[in-house]
Amino acid sequence: MLVLALLESRARHGYEIGKMIEARSGGRLTFALPTLYPMLLRLENRGLIKGRWVEKAGERARCFYRLTPDGRRALAAHRKTWQEYVRTINEILSPGDA
C-alpha cells in the first residue's frame, strides 16, 4: 500500500521509492533492497504497477514504476480499509465518555 501510494502522484524508480519511504517515515521505516525489490516484482506481476525503462538526458537508464488503473483501484480500496481500521482502533482507544 505504501509503495502504491508513493507512485500515485508520479512514476518513480526503485531506489527513489526506498529512499522516500525512509524519508517520509523520518527514518523510522526502512525497506532494504532485498525486501523492496521482490515486492515491486510481485506488484508488477499482479498488474498493479508497471515498470518502464526510461533514459532521461544526462542520466542513466532506470526502471520507473507507475500505477496501473488496477493499481489505482487497489490503492483506493486499501486506503479505505486502512482508514476504517484506524478509525475503529482510534474509537476504541480514545478516552472519551467511557
Added chain:
Amino acid sequence: MRNWPDYVRAQLALPELTPERESRIVRELAAQLEDFYRDARDRGLDDEAADAFARAQIRDWAGLARSVRAADAAHTRPRLDRLTDTLVTHASSRTGVSLMFADLLTDLRFALRQLAKTPGFTLVAVLTLAFGIGATSAIFSVVNSVLLQPLPFPDAGALVRVHEMSPRFGRFSVAPANFFDWRAQNTVFSNIGMYSAASGTFDTGGGPERVTGGAVTWDVFSVLGVEPALGRTFRAEEDMPGNNGVIVLSHSAWQNRFGADPNVLGRTISVSGRPVEVIGIMPQGFYFPTRDAEFWQPIAIDPATATRGGHYVGVIARLKPGVTVGAAHTEMTAIAERLALEYPNNNRDESAEVVRLHDQIVGPIRPMLMTLFAAVFVVVLIACANVANLLLVRASVREKEVAIRAAMGAGRRRLVRQMLTESLVLACAGGALGVLLAHLAITPLQTLSAGSIPRAADITLDGRVVLFALALSLITGIVFGLAPSWQASRAGLGAVLKEGGRSSSTGGSRWIRNSLLVAEVALSIVLLVGAALLLRSFSRLTGVYPGFDADPVLTFAVSLPSATYPDEPDQQAFFNRLLTDLNAAPGVQAAGMVQTMPMRGGYVLSFEIEGRPIVDEGTDPSANHRVVSPGYFEALSIPLVRGRYIGHQDTAEAPMTAVVDQAFADRFFPNEDPIGRGIDIGNGTDGFYRIVGIVGNVHYAGLDANASPTMYVPFTQEVFSAMRVMVKTAGDPRAFANTARQIVRNIDPALPAYAIDPLADVVSESVGQQRFAMLLLGVFAGVALFLAAVGLYGVVSYTVSQRTQEIGLRMAIGAAPSAVMRMVVGGGMKLALIGVVVGIAAALGLANLVASLLFGVTPFDPASYVLTTLVLLAVAIVACVVPARRAMRVDPIIAMRQQ
C-alpha cells in the same frame, strides 16, 4: 566504479527465469546498487567505502534469489530448457575447447524443443528406429554370444578337436589305440586328452536318477586349463582299469545333490551301483563335454589293451604356444597316415583333422545366424528409409523456418549440423528404446533357440551389444539425417519466401522421397521372399512323414549298470520283464525297444551279403543298424511290407534273423527277393542273419534326410545294456510317464527311467533350428512389411495434404470423387509397383544365400515370389486408400479458401 551489472549477475542465480526477465532484474538491481554507491560518494565517502556500502545493501543473495523466484513465478522457463542451459553453462565455463561442445548442446536443446513440438512425428520415428535397432541388437546378441565370445576356458583359442577322417565316412570318432599313438608322437600339443560322454545312476535321497557326465583321461582338465574349486582332479595312476574308483563333481551337482557340503570330499558315494570316492568339485560354470555334465570319471582305458576297431572317443588338445591350427593339422595328418600304413586292417586310408573347438561347436550354425543377421540389417535399412522420409516431409514443412534462419545469417554447415543433431537425437532415443526391446527379447530368444542352437544358454546382452547398438544408432542417425538436412539447407531462400509462406516440395526432394520409398518396398520384398521360402520349406519339412507315427508314443531310456547286471542273460531278463509289465499296463497298445533313438544320430554298420563275397575291403556295403525288441514296429506303427516282424520266437538261441526296410531291399536286392537271404553284419565273425521280413522306410537321420537303408536285428541276439523304450498309448502319451517310471522301479528300485519324452517332441526338436530361422525371419519380414506400409501411407498422405487445393479445384470443376481416388491411389501404387519389381529382382539375385536353409523348395520357388508380391500389393493398396479417402472428402470451397 565497479561494473554493477556484472557484479549482480555473478551473485544472483536465476536460471529458472527466462533470459529476458533475468536480464531485466539484473539491470534493475545493478541500477539501484549504483544509486546507493553514488549517494555514498556524494556524502563524501571514498570509492572503496562507497562500494562497500552499496554492496552491504544485499548480503543474502541466495535469499534474494528465492524471493525473486517466488515473486516472479510467472516468468519461469520450461524445465527442459533449464537442463540444457545448465549443461551449456557447465561446458562453456571450461576451456575454449568445449566451445564446440557448448554449440552442440545449443543444437541439442533446439533439437529437443523441435521434437517436443511434434510429438506424433517423434513417437513414430523413435518407435520405428527402436524396432529396427532393437531387432538388430537382439540378433547381434545371439551372434555375439554364440559366434564371437570365446568358450569359457582360459586361452580357449588354443583348444582344438582332433578327429579321424576316412574317405568314406568323413569326420568320425577316434579309436582309443590311435589316440595313444597320437599322444606319444605329436609335437604340436602341450596337452592332449580323450573323453566320451557318460551317464550314471545317482541316488542322493530323491530316488535313483540318471545323470549325465563325462569319462575323461586324467589330464583332460589340464587340456582345458581349469583347476578344481575344491579338492583335486585325477592322477595318472587313477586312469587305469581297477584304479578308477574316483569321481569329480560339477558345482551344480555339489550344490543340488550334496547341499554344497564341503565334507563331501573323501566321501564314498554310489554311482550306478559302484562305490566311488569324491575327490574334487569343479568351479561354477565349468562344463564339458556337454552343458548338463554333472560328474567326471577316469575313462580308464589301458594303452596296452586299447583297440583300433571301435571308434567312440573324442579327442581334445591344447596347441603349444605359437603353433597354428594348420601346422597341427599337417603333423596330425602325417601321424595318422603313418598309422594307416602300420595298421592296414583297421586304419586303412585313414587320416586326421584338427579343428578349432569353437569352430567345431558353432561352425554349423554360422550360415543361419549370418543370414538372420543380414535379414535384420535389412529391417534397419527399412527403418532408416522410413525415418528419412518422415524427416524429409518435415523438412519441407519447415522450409520457411530454415530459409528465415539462413537469411538471418545461419551458415549452411550450421543448418546441416542442426538438422543432423535432430536426427541423432531421434536415433539415440530409438537406440535406447531398442536396447530395452532387445533386453526383453533375450529370454524368448533363449527359449526359442534352446536345443537348436549351440551355446543358446550363453546368450546375453553385454557391453559389446550395447556398444553395437550405440554405434548402430549413430550410424543410422547420420544415414537417415543426411538427405533431409542437405535437402533443407539447399532450399533456395527467395523461392520459399516468395511463395507466400506456403511450403513447397521441390522436384528434388520428391525424387529423394520416392526413391526411399521404392527402396523400402524393395527391401521388404527381399525379406518377405526369404520368409516365404523358409515358411514353405518348413511346411514341406514338417509335412514329411518320418516313417512312423510319433503322436501316440512315449519314449524313455533305461540303462543297466554293469555292477548289478554283469551278464547278458541278466540284462535280457530285465528287458523282457519290462516289456511284459509295460504291455500289461492299462492303456498300452504296444511296447518295444531300440538301441538308438530315431532322429538322434545314426548307427551305421557295414555288412556282407551271403553269396556276394566282398572284393575290396573298402567297398563293402553299409546300412543303418537297429537292434529292436518284439513290439518295436507295432509301437511306432512301422508297416510290414512282406514277411514278418521280429517276434518273441527270435530268442538268443533261435537262428539269427534280420528284418530290412524297403530302401534296403531296393538298394541291395534290386531284382531279387531279399527274404531268405543272409547278411553278415559287422566284422564278419558272427555268421549270417537270415532276412525274414521287409518293413516300411524310416527317416532315422532326420526329416530332411532321405530314408537310408536300415537293417533290424533282435535285441536278444545282439545285446545292449542301454535301450530306448517306445510305448504306444491309447491316450495322451505324457500321461503315461509316471506309470512308466513306476513300472521300472517295481522291477529294480535302484534303476531310474530317464529322458522321458513324447516321441512327437523328439521329432519336433529335430527341426528346431529350421523353426528358429523361419520364425525370426517371419517376424523380421512382418516388421518390414509394416514399416513399408507406414512409409507408403506417410508419403501418400503427405502428397494428399500438399495437393489439397489442386484436388479441391479438380472437384470444383467436376471431377468425380472416384477419379480423385484413382489419381491418389495410382500415384502411390506406381511407387509400390516399382519397388516390387526392384525387390523381386534383388530377391532373385540373393536367393542362393538362403539355399542352404531350404528343404524341398528351390530358392526360385515361383509360388513364394507370387505370394509375396500379392501380399505386399494388398498392403500397399490399404496404405494408399486410407489417405485417398481423405482426399475424396476434400471440400472444394474450403480447399480453395486456403489460397
